[in-house]
Amino acid sequence: QKEVEQNSGPLSVPEGAIASLNCTYSDRGSQSFFWYRQYSGKSPELIMSIYSNGDKEDGRFTAQLNKASQYVSLLIRDSQPSDSATYLCAAHTTSGTYKYIFGTGTRLKVLA
Amino acid sequence: KAGVTQTPRYLIKTRGQQVTLSCSPISGHRSVSWYQQTPGQGLQFLFEYFSETQRNKGNFPGRFSGRQFSNSRSEMNVSTLELGDSALYLCASSVGTGGGTDTQYFGPGTRLTVL
Numbered sequence: 585q586k587e588v589e590q591n592s593g594p595l596s597v598p599e600g601a602i603a604s605l606n607c608t609y610s611d612r613g614s615q616s617f618f619w620y621r622q623y624s625g626k627s628p629e630l631i632m633s634i635y636s637n638g639d640k641e642d643g644r645f646t647a648q649l650n651k652a653s654q655y656v657s658l659l660i661r662d663s664q665p666s667d668s669a670t671y672l673c674a675a676h677t678t679s680g681t682y683k684y685i686f687g688t689g690t691r692l693k694v695l696a
Numbered sequence: 697k698a699g700v701t702q703t704p705r706y707l708i709k710t711r712g713q714q715v716t717l718s719c720s721p722i723s724g725h726r727s728v729s730w731y732q733q734t735p736g737q738g739l740q741f742l743f744e745y746f747s748e749t750q751r752n753k754g755n756f757p758g759r760f761s762g763r764q765f766s767n768s769r770s771e772m773n774v775s776t777l778e779l780g781d782s783a784l785y786l787c788a789s790s791v792g793t794g795g796g797t798d799t800q801y802f803g804p805g806t807r808l809t810v811l
Contacts, residue, residue: 616797627786627802628739635797672739676798683752684729684788684800688738 587611588675590687598695603660605690607673610654614675614685617649617656622670622689631671632658663694698723700789700803708809714775717806719787721768727751727792728770729800730762733784745770746792774808782810 587610597603609617616635620628634640634647634656646659656675660667670689677683701720709715721728729752730742741754745764764770768789774781784807788800 616799618799620802627784627805630799630801633797633799674800683741683744686731686739686741 587685588673588687590671590673590690592688593691594693595690596693596695597663599663599665601663601694603663603667603692603694605658605660605671605673605692607656607658607687608654609656609673609675609685611675611677611685612651612654614677616676617647618674618676618684619645619647619656619658620672620674621667622672624669628672660692663692665694665696668692668694700787700801702785702787702803702806704806705804706807706809708811709777710811711777711779713777714773715777715808717772717774717785717787717808719770719772719789719803721770721787721789722801725789725791725801726768727790727798728764728768729788729790730770730772731786731788732756733786733805734782739786742772777810779810782808784808 618633619631622628632647634649640647644661648657670691672689673687703718727746729744732740744752748764759775762772784805786805787803790800
């Protein structure tokens with residue numbers, strides 16, 4: 585049973601549009617959440633972290649967290665072709681065991 | 697501050713051989729986690745070390761082992777290599793002391809090819 589779920593995509597959006605990436609998690613003990621971007625053949629790179637319910641903005645990126653619905657999302661405004669990558673959602677929990685749980689990622693394609 | 701480093705970056709081995717991968721975490725980070733990434737399986741958690749002790753372990757066979765040294769550097773060993781072990785092996789470090797703000801940072805990875 586997967587504990588962090590993401591739609592594998594690909595999600596295709598035109599250049600300049602808003603890309604919306606979603607993630608659900610099953611462990612209510614998860615305390616913090618992370619979005620990583622991974623280009624093909626490269627390692628994951630941290631984009632954003634979010635710990636509290638609500639929105640957190642950083643440049644063109646906005647992370648949203650709803651702990652009641654166990655839902656995390658990432659919005660990318662003014663999407664650029666360079667945003668084309670796989671986006672990994674991760675949940676961190678210290679309940680029971682200390683661990684990070686990753687989703688399988690959503691592949692985003694931004695069309696020029 | 698220097699990032700997470702991994703050596704070697706690329707490795708080619710044959711079935712039955714063994715391999716050792718190395719990871720140096722960000723200065724001040726005491727937790728090192730290892731992941732295997734393959735196209736079909738995504739990121740699979742291998743194990744996590746904190747202060748020289750294995751704190752958490754994924755569902756991999758005993759051929760996969762690791763250790764952590766007093767300077768927080770970590771090594772991962774795979775014995776009796778199989779074709780299916782071909783993957784990108786990623787190391788990630790974090791402060792590791794718990795709390796909601798602990799964040800993992802990844803190294804560049806070691807690409808292992810088993811022939």
